[in-house]
């Protein structure tokens with residue numbers, strides 16, 4: 001049986017795992033990335049906020065992604081719940097907080113392809129396209145077993161193996177999971193009118209319906225609705241689906257045309273009771289799953305990676321190993337509150353839409369009204385959404401860090 005040694009192993013070649021492998025290789029670590037590349041297109045785009053863009057800049061991949069991405073300069077929220085207390089539409093402009101854009105929207109598969117392309121260029125980054133089947137932590141190292149029976153020996157294992165993370169299960173890390181009586185339909189659309197770099201979120205009684213700009217007269221849609229309605233919509237032919245979308249969007253982008261494959265995503269969430277175990281750190285959906293509203297999942301996944309990278313670099317500066325318990329403790333501290341707060345915010349928004357109770361409608365409506373009228377509150381909320389105060393990791397502060 002063959003066994004090779006590296007400093008850091010990343011398991012899972014999704015966007016988060018690829019970015020982690022790149023971040024560690026860029027810092028000079030002998031890194032191995034374990035997992036098969038999956039670039040299937042399923043209607044999913046990711047809105048990447050400002051910090052994520054800085055992170056991709058630091059990894060050197062952003063310039064080649066720019067032509068594939070659309071800036072999000074304005075965000076519009078329209079209350080379409082039919083509630084008695086319905087505030088007028090609210091718009092937020094990135095200019096108000098001195099940014100050109102809140103972030104950029106790009107197809108997830110395009111992002112993964114580009115990250116993989118960059119990963120292939122690093123000499124100190126080995127890519128093994130086998131699945132990981134087992135993991136064990138020993139006193140001074142970790143051993144990963146691959147599907148072909150070979151083994152990899154490393155100082156630190158980064159589990160980026162997604163929501164059903166095998167490594168998380170083997171390490172015995174407990175999870176809390178929950179679901180909502182909703183499903184999201186994801187699809188790309190072409191339309192007659194310009195989107196003017198504006199994303200529009202209609203808050204409906206069944207969940208948010210959000211159109212996000214793509215380059216040209218194209219947008220991505222995440223339509224959160226009841227399970228039954230989502231299944232009905234997914235079975236419509238392209239023409240009928242485009243018409244249903246246009247109606248729900250109140251025709252603000254004109255006539256619609258379906259412009260790519262569709263995906264159906266059950267609305268669920270997952271959180272963990274800790275972000276690591278001896279010699280193991282969880283990142284991305286291995287550590288937290290969000291329903292696809294509020295553009296949180298990948299942005300937080302990148303923040304996990306950038307925070308873990310800081311913890312590893314600090315460990316080395318202090319004469320410790322990448323996979324030491326102190327490194328993992330620092331990583332845990334950096335992620336816990338951030339992920340908890342965002343999980344609660346997304347959960348709260350979705351549930352107030354679903355309840356239909358007047359007090360919840362009042363609270364949501366009053367919140368939106370306050371945001372539309374009170375300048376400093378708007379700016380504070382926008383800044384916190386895009387550039388969180390809580391100790392942004394170094395690769396998200398400055399591309400040259």
Ligand SMILES: Cc1cc2nc3c(=O)[nH]c(=O)nc-3n(C[C@H](O)[C@H](O)[C@H](O)COP(=O)(O)OP(=O)(O)OC[C@H]3O[C@@H](n4cnc5c(N)ncnc54)[C@H](O)[C@@H]3O)c2cc1C
Pocket residue numbers: 011012013014015016017034035036037038043044045046047048108130131132133160161162163165166184186222265283284285286292294295296297298299300301
């Ligand atoms: C419709 C939709 C819209 C979204 N919009 C946004 C958005 O606007 N903004 C945002 O930030 N986020 C968004 N998200 C969330 C975002 O897409 C995810 O958070 C992100 O893609 C998760 O990346 P990941 O690398 O952690 O997981 P994954 O992409 O699931 O990657 C995990 C990888 O691990 C591999 N793997 C699993 N087990 C093993 C093993 N044993 N060995 C080796 N490899 C293994 C898998 O094959 C996979 O390649 C959206 C999600 C959806 C569904």
